[in-house]
Amino acid sequence: MSVGRGRLPGGDRGAHVRGAARRASELAATVPENDRELLVRAAWPHDVGYAEPLRDSGFHPLDGARSLERDGWPRRLVGLVAHHSGASLVAGVLGLEDELARYPREDGPVADALTHADRTTGPTGRRVSVPDRLAEVLRRHGPGSPNALAHPVRAPRLLAIADRVERRLTRLEAVPATGKPGPDHW
Template sequence: MPRRQDDTVTRARHLARRLLRKQMPERWAHTKGVAHRAAQVAVTVPVTDRDVLVASAWLHDIGYTRALRRTGFHRLDGAIYLSRQGWPDRITALVAHHSGARFVPVERGFADQMADFDFEDSPVSDALTYADQTVGPHGRTMTVEYRIAEAISRHGPDSPNARARVDRVPYLLAVADRVQQRLATAAGTTSDADG
């Protein structure tokens, strides 16, 4: 019997859909792809954390929405909005710090504001980052290396993301390696159980 999805995931999906679907259809396609990817890699996190992962995936880019823009740093803008709306601190912090965000705020001048959200170094934050970094702008699956190059090309070589790449890129590649190892372990465990 399939596990019942947490109401938090449903609320997150509805909020992301309301904010992104019409106003930012490309971002909505990416978000749907990231949430789907997060559900696929959820086997790499404890069962009790899977809904947190998938809800965070639905919410990770809502800060791009014009109505939520305060700083222009979408991760921070999304986290600020979620915090003010009473979302769980853990989900809010995962949104704030997804995909190596901690390497960018100093470049953008938001380090103090980002410090309001606890950075979580865990399989959940890894899985969220991996899901985001393996889905492109139109919701298509791609490699982490291609996604990094695509983002730098899209934002420009002088963008804060590009300037932070010295620290951020090794982090993203290390995350991908850890998640791929966890996926291999999960697949091995499943094969062992089936055999």
Template sequence: MKQAHELAANLLQESLPRRWAHTQGVAACARRLAVAVEGEASLLEAAAVLHDIGYAPPLVATGFHPLDGARYLRDAQVIDSRVVRLVANHSFALLEAEERHLHTELASEFPLLDDTLLVDALVYCDMTTTPDGESATSEERVAEILCRYGADSVVGRFIRRAAPEIHASVARVRAAADAAGVML
């Protein structure tokens, strides 16, 4: 866990301070969900703190941060392969990969995990945290992304397609958290 935090801080803290604030908020959300993910808390937190490292200037290769970050983790770091796959596939990245014509690469290099709760938990953490690291609803977050990137951009097209799945993931995590007695 410490390795993941140090790596993300080294890559994001100075060069992308707002992205670092978001990352810290996503990791804090993951810590709040620890009980709900039954034994996978450290895995979720590691993926949460690493999910956006692909934005770091030294790692940008394709311009698609889930793929760039996951390739770096796979090739240059000693990180659990499940964390790498979560980073690669966070927040319905396969849908954005389609928009970028990178679906085949992402899907073949980093297959989606079968653990739906863990995948959903990372979606929840990312999509209920603002760029400044504050809590938001998934509806607010989707609207913010659309506003920031524009509805007709690659990200805008992706987020409109992904929105129903994002909201469904968030609802599943809220239900699991309620069942585990976790206040979100």
């Protein structure tokens, strides 16, 4: 199963996807070892729904999840793509919450790390702060957009996710030389 040529966006969107996948690799240590590959695999197609041939609803997390599901990708990965970066809140504004709810929504280290990888990677693939990325999304989509309408609820959630991931990273730095985390590591 591959995303396939022509499915991953080019230009800035492609640079963003490559940067987000690179960032997911950096964040992989914040998730349980058996989920690290899943995190990185989910980062690559997280924005595949922007590809013109896949557009159906016009909401890229949903369109991407539909495409990945049709292509036989693992259900858990499809759910991560469907719900990345607070997608359920934007889906609510669009009236697509029931369609998005068909896909499993995961809360925890993997979903957090995928969202953080996306939210800390700018449009050109460069690392950015979460507040800067949120501001960029609002500028790009405009003040009356579904992203802007969801922003008052979505932004605090995305900032809380960033805080959780950053705390996990900090705890990793404090792991003793044995490499064995303490009981409150995750």
